[in-house]
Amino acid sequence: MPMLKYLIIILNDASVSFCHYESAKTGKKEAGMISYDNLNKAVAFALKNNLKVNFLYPRFRPGKKYEKLIEDVEHVKIVPRKLGGVYSDAITVLEAGDLRKENKVTGTENIILRLSSPELKILPAAVKEIARKGGRINLVIKDVENFGDSKISEYRKLLAEISGLLIKKSGENSIPEVNFLTDRLMLESMNNCDAGITHLTVAPDGRLYLCPAFYYESGENSIGEIRNEINIKNRQLLELKYSPVCRICDAYQCRRCVFLNWKLTGELNTPSRQQCRMSHAEREASGNMLEELKKKNFKGAKGIEIKKLGYDDPFEIAVKNRYSIQEFKNFNS
Amino acid sequence: MSQNTTVKIDRPGSWEDGRAKNVTFVVTEDCQLACRYCYLVGKNKSGRMNFETAKKAVDYLLREEKFLAEKSVVLDFIGGEPLLEIELIDKICDYFKLKSYELNHPWFDSYRISFSTNGLMYSDKRVQEFIRKNKTHLSIQITIDGTKVKHDTQRVYPDGRGSYDNVLKNIRLWTSQFPETSTKVTISGDDIPYIKESVLHIWSLGIKEVNINAVFEDAWKPGDDELFEEQLTELADEIIEKKLYKEYTCSFFSRTIGHPYEQNVNWCGAGKMLAFDFKGDIYPCIRFIEFSLQNRKGIIVGNLDKGIDENRLRPFLTLDMVSQSPDECINCDVASGCAWCQGANYDFAETGTIFRRATYICKMHKARVRANNYFWNKLGRRLKTDLRETNPDTCQC
Structure with missing residues (x-):
């Protein structure tokens, strides 16, 4: 079973969101900041448990005392566009507005791009730009819940276009x-x-959460204080083995966001129909792209096969063909 | 006829082999009784369904295709005490018949109407008129918990008086109108010493099928399992000696229980069935309505204006045994037939999930298995045949 590898520390309530949730829009510097004591505790916890840290930054630098502490631990800085040029080792999160302002992807070669469905039309231009620089885009779609039939169909077309690029x-x-x-x-x-x-995740309130999204949804979602023995109740539900839909799925690129699962289906281990169909559209597009790449003698995906499927939502299979008890026992997460 | 076919004890009747869609109308959250084991912890007088909401529910049922593809339907009226709303129920059934006829819906001639009632109003004129009108499509189950002592231990009025005498007055009328009917008995702790005499008593009243459940709550004390086993063993002896197995059914004894799991199926049908409450909200079953829950909020999977939110149903439809069971249960040698209720699991889980099975009933199940083995092995010897068999672990609820 995988073990804890890193900690996410939200420095301020208005820290940049790098995933499916929205952080606080405004935040006074002092009011929303994690206290120095709590940051110290979190950093010490990371050091004692051999954890790396992802620090989520607000739109301003946190001050010298904080920065000194941050440098004590191996880390990655995840910053909003405004701090994009400030730290040489940071990963920048861009929103659609950041791209429109400058009409190009700037500053960094490795970006997280957060877009909502109406904003996806700018994606091909962003891909072209990042391809030119030899970088990487991590796309986060902000409104997965809106992906009904028509948006899925548009998304498929977009995936085909970007595959071509x-x-x-x-x-x-x-x-x-x-x-x-x-x-x-x-x-x-x-x-x-x-x-x-x-x-x-350690939130500005100094408490632990499964991820930042749970903190921003409600402080009641905390899994407890920072301490050596962390007991996550019903932790098994976070594991692939305990998800009847996901354990039979091979859309391996899917992030399987437990927050979106919980928000849309009420259960951490059950993905929404939207999530599954989007991931399968991506999987299918990857498969089509792989076929074309093979024609070009592409050698970068050795041993990978992406078979055609007769469904676009593994839920249909999970309901029809129950996993056997033996398959479950043999499952390796 | 083989010896096997003369043994009726574990052969309950089931309409359409249990494949019909079960739809529950919670017509009221009120009841005349305050039974001590009742899971409806939030009973009240204000939660009453009106006809407009009920009509919308019927319209929805006849319109929706994706989640209601079954060829038959059971319209289950439940409360609280459903007969408190018999006039409303009558109107709902009439409306269902009319609309399904107009729409040429397959359910028009493939439906059942079902009640579980405390029986106190059974002889009421309005109830009797309803029975006359709907008899061929009707199943009514009056709950009588056993002997007067057993029944009155649990099934009491709010002032503490037992309800046995008032229920008994209507039993003869009921069994004369529905001779193949059954009753449901609940065991919850203090009433264990009365199990044997209660089953025999119910049969003596002409009710040939007794379905018994031990409660899923954390209600069991050390030693309860031994007492339970003793009662079931004594009952087994009585059934064998008096050859009662030829005529009567009791869910305690089943050839399919007490084996390792063979199939990864969910015991409970929550989500495959649906329940409507007075507000027009849709639930996976009544146990997910707020007035049924002690510790958690209700789980709503839709409403009559917007229909079913299929995302909210996905966990229920994919839920299987292995994903919700501790390893001890998955590997249990006597697992089959060990029941669970999804609503109770959700209510008692450490976090708000349906994917965690409550196991308070474990020792009681094992006691039942031992008594069950005793029964079938002994009966097999008497009948000179092997009566044991294995079977898929399917829900009997």
């Missing part, structure tokens, strides 16, 4: 990386977010 830019061993299309070309097993398993 990527194929053109690919070499014999490399291809510009966009998570939703190229990750599946490299994966032989699930590459999920694993919130609560490989990482936990």
Whole structure:
């Protein structure tokens, strides 16, 4: 079973969101900041448990005392566009507005791009730009819940268009990386977010959460204080093995967001129909792209096969063909 | 006829082999009784369904295709005490018949109307008129818990008086109108010593099928399992000696229980059935309505204006045994027939999930298995045949 590898620390209530949730829009510098004592406790916890840290930054620098403490631990800074040029080692999160302002992706080669469904039309231009720089885009779609039939259909078209762009830019061993299309070309097993398993979050209130989204949804979602023995109740429900839909699925690029699961279906281990159909549209597009790449003698996806499926939602299979008890016992997360 | 077919004890009747869609109308959250074991912890006088909401529910049922593809339907009226709203129920049934006829819906000639009632109003004129009108499509189950002592231990009025005498007055009328009927008995702790005499008493009243459940709550004390086993063993002896197995059915004894799991199926049908409350909200079953829950909020999977939110149903429809059971249960040698209720699981789980099975009943199930083995092995010896068999672990609720 995977173990805890890193900690996410939200420095301020208005820290940048890098995932499916929205953080606080405004935040006074002092009011929303994690206290120095709590940050100290969180950093010490990371150091004692060999954890790396992802620090989520607000739109301003946190002050020298805080920065000194941050540098004590191995970490990644995740920053909003405004701090994009300030730290050389940061990953920048961009929103649609950031791209429109400058009409291009700037500053960094490795970006997290958060877009809502109406904003996806700017994606091809962003992919072109990042391909030119040899970087990587991690796309986060902000409104998964809105992906009904018509949006799924539009998304499929967009995936085909971007696949075309990527194929053109690919070499014999490399291809510009966009998570939703190229990750599946490299994966032989699930590459999920694993919130609560490989990482936990410390919020500005100094308490632990499965991930930042649970904090922003409600402080009542805390799983407890920072301490050596962390007991997550019903933790097994975070594991792939305990998800009847996901454990039979091979859309390995899916992040399997437990927050979205919980919000849309009421259960951490059950993905929504929207999530499954989007991930399967991506999987299918990756498969089509792989076929084209193979024609070009692409060698960057050795051993990977993406078979055609007769369904677009593994829920249909989970309901029809129950996993056997033996399959469950043999399952390796 | 083989010896097997003369043994009726574990052969309850079931309409359409249990494949019909079960739809529950919670017509009222009120009841005349305050039974001590009742899971409806939030009974009240204000939660009453009106006809407009009920009509919308019927319209929805006849319109919706995706989640209601079954060829037959059971319209289950439940409360609180459903007969408090017999006039409303009559109107709902008439409306269902009329609309399903107009729409040429397959359910028009493939439906059942079902009640579980405390029986206190059974002889009421309005109830009797309803029975006359709907008899061929009707199943009514009056709950009588056993002997007067057993029944009055649990099934009491709010002032503490037992209800046995008032229920008994209507039993003869009921069994004369529905001779193949059954009753449901609940065991919850203090009443264990009365199990044997209660089953025999119910049969003596002409009710040939007794379905018994031990409660899923954390209600069991050390030693309860031994007492339970003793009662069932004594009952087994009585059934064998008096050859009662030829004529009567009791859910305690089943050839399919007490084996390791063979199939990964969910015991409970929550989500495959649906329940409507007075507000027009839709639930996976009555146990997810707020007035049924001690510790958690209700789980609503839709409403009559917007229909079913299929995302909210997905957990219920994919829920299987392995994903909700502790390893001890998955690997249990006598697991089959060990029951659970999804609503109770949700209510008692450490977090708000349906994917965690409450196991308070474990020792009681094992006691039942031992008594069950005793029964079938002994009866098999008497009949000179092997009566044991294994079977899929399907829900009997």
